[in-house]
Amino acid sequence: METTLEMKSNQLVMTSSLQRQKWCANQFLYKFQNFWFPLTYLEATQKVLENFKPVPKDVILASFPKTGTTWLKALLHSIINRSPKQDYNNNPLISNHPHDLIPSLETNLYDYNTKKTEFLSVKNHKDVRILATHIPHQILGDVLNSSECKVVYVTRNPKDTLISLWHFVQKSKSFGDDPWELEVAVDQFCNGIVLFGSYYDHVLGYRQECLKRPQKVLFVTYEEIKENPEYYVRKIGEFLGCPFEGENGDVEIEEIVKFCSFENLSNQEMNKSSELSSMFPLPYNSFFRKGEVGDHMNYLDDEMIEKIDGVTREKFHGTGFVYGI
Numbered sequence: 660m661e662t663t664l665e666m667k668s669n670q671l672v673m674t675s676s677l678q679r680q681k682w683c684a685n686q687f688l689y690k691f692q693n694f695w696f697p698l699t700y701l702e703a704t705q706k707v708l709e710n711f712k713p714v715p716k717d718v719i720l721a722s723f724p725k726t727g728t729t730w731l732k733a734l735l736h737s738i739i740n741r742s743p744k745q746d747y748n749n750n751p752l753i754s755n756h757p758h759d760l761i762p763s764l765e766t767n768l769y770d771y772n773t774k775k776t777e778f779l780s781v782k783n784h785k786d787v788r789i790l791a792t793h794i795p796h797q798i799l800g801d802v803l804n805s806s807e808c809k810v811v812y813v814t815r816n817p818k819d820t821l822i823s824l825w826h827f828v829q830k831s832k833s834f835g836d837d838p839w840e841l842e843v844a845v846d847q848f849c850n851g852i853v854l855f856g857s858y859y860d861h862v863l864g865y866r867q868e869c870l871k872r873p874q875k876v877l878f879v880t881y882e883e884i885k886e887n888p889e890y891y892v893r894k895i896g897e898f899l900g901c902p903f904e905g906e907n908g909d910v911e912i913e914e915i916v917k918f919c920s921f922e923n924l925s926n927q928e929m930n931k932s933s934e935l936s937s938m939f940p941l942p943y944n945s946f947f948r949k950g951e952v953g954d955h956m957n958y959l960d961d962e963m964i965e966k967i968d969g970v971t972r973e974k975f976h977g978t979g980f981v982y983g984i
């Protein structure tokens with residue numbers, strides 16, 4: 660279906676005719692540069708592209724939704740802001756939800772409210788801004804490459820990502836009583852019609868950039884961090900130029916892993932809160948569900964699994980990225 664988006668005069672004018680598809684909860688997604696966006700994120704993405712200028716010390720956490728963004732926000736904050744005598748009882752992650760502490764470009768900083776835009780000119784005490792984004796590399800690449808900033812990309816296997824997303828969107832206030840049938844969700848996911856999708860193209864865009872510029876982009880997976888969090892905390896520290904050294908480094912890594920674990924973070928009052936978060940019409944606790952690898956097996960039947968695996972084989976394995984099955 661073709662439609663023309665009419666923007667108000669004080670917003671960015673988009674003259675192109677964009678393809679539109681119904682997604683879930685009576686929401687529409689719009690196709691922009693081969694990816695699908697809800698209208699609000701599309702407008703925000705346009706603003707990011709027009710206005711965001713990364714500086715060399717910026718650390719950008721990029722991800723497709725539901726692949727471990729919240730966890731990585733906590734890990735990056737802890738790795739970058741650690742101090743020799745860290746007092747974890749006073750850690751900002753105790754009193755702040757990770758999403759309030761580390762803003763996302765399109766959902767916090769360049770959304771229609773732009774209420775937190777001042778963050779962009781504020782530097783924390785380590786002189787590093789940690790910013791997150793779901794915008795695909797195919798769209799944001801030129802902006803990211805306009806400075807020496809570092810990018811950490813996290814991904815997760817497609818079936819757990821979809822199940823996590825399926826649970827998440829149904830917690831939305833805007834969902835109403837329109838059910839998002841899992842069968843429909845699987846088909847949409849396989850066809851790439853999902854917010855910031857296609858998932859596969861999103862992952863491949865950042866992966867290719869990591870292969871091209873390994874000093875600039877670090878590509879990690881949810882499953883490998885789960886398997887060996889200490890190794891990845893060390894690796895992220897090295898990648899960001901703040902390596903863990905000596906015995907003290909080993910202790911710091913252990914503390915960060917424990918502090919950022921699902922068990923610990925999901926039990927903090929702020930993260931348990933059913934209050935609506937400041938950036939989405941969703942409760943704070945909706946970002947912490949189960950935090951496990953393989954939960955899709957509790958929801959997807961054999962036919963759904965075969966359908967997703969088929970696309971994974973074609974999209975990932977077919978391009979030499981053996982992941983996701």
Ligand code: A3P
Binds near residue numbers: 728924946951954
């Ligand atoms: P589940 O729905 O499978 O439980 P995102 O942060 O990108 O929105 O991803 C959310 C997923 O990460 C959810 O997965 C959530 O439970 C999980 N998660 C959140 N914090 C985590 C943590 N500290 N460790 C591991 N997983 C975490």
